[in-house]
Amino acid sequence: MEVMQIVAFGLIATVLIVVVKSQRPELGVLLSVAAGVILFLLVLDKIGSIMDVIKELTDRAGISMIYLGTILKIIGIAYIAEFGAQICRDAGEGAVATKIEFAAKIMIMVLAVPIVVAVLQLLLMLVP
């Protein structure tokens, strides 16, 4: 029943943050970051098994690991950016959150350029 522990931890962290935020708003942000990191660490070892399944499927489909690595990097960038942007929004800094998301989009596009070029060339080759 790990999910119960995780939910319980999340609820306790939420109550603590709400209580602390009313007195010391700056500590509330720090508590929020700490709770997020701890929740991530709790499910970290589960991510390994998911990666194994994805790698096996990729092998069976014959897709190069280079492209899978790119996809996983993009997903990781998206998650980290979402995490950071959400914390910034919670702290009332919506502008910074938008900048973080903008930077993450640029990073994703940079990583996606080889795949976009590949599709472009592929489509041009298909045209008779």
Added chain:
Amino acid sequence: MEILRGLIQNLIIIIILAMFLEMLLPAGEMRPYVNMVMGLLIIIAVIQTVGDLVNRDFTGALPALTEREGQVQLSEIIDTGREFSSGQQQIAIAQYKNGLDQQVLALAAIHQEIPVVAAEVKINSESGDINFGQINEIIMIVEKEPARPENQPAKDFVDVEPVAVQVNSYSYTEGLERAGSETSPPRETVAGLINTMANFYNLKPEQVKCVYR
């Protein structure tokens, strides 16, 4: 039918992989971007699979999206083939050398006066060399007649004490001792054997050696 089966299997795996990856995507503003990149990857994978079916390379000079078994393993197959060929050549050379050793021994047995106990044939074993497999040298190991132990009579004759004949001031016992220690075969016989070997294997006489043990 088998090709079609493989194509459908690949497509099913790609679709399942796409669904699995889509579940991993974060909810929020980032989702459409990641979704777009994943969609592009799936398009390439599907077209690649179809291209394999019709034996056409749609990706051209692009970095390989899919690892085709034939292309990936070609260099490995060539390397393995080279290693295998080299190993087989070494085995063949070793067997050839053993055969030649025995051949030299059998040939040397014709000259019964020379007790050849072992033979070693040196062969050029550098693969790729123009003289690969040619005989470089033949070394025959000749055993000197075993020295008769002291105080032990021979079968056919009885030892006689050395007799010292004193004529003037010269002692003949010194000459007898020298003759007794010289047990190697005569030089002419050895030279005949060397010539025989050299002629038989089309070698120069310098390439055939006799080593006394």
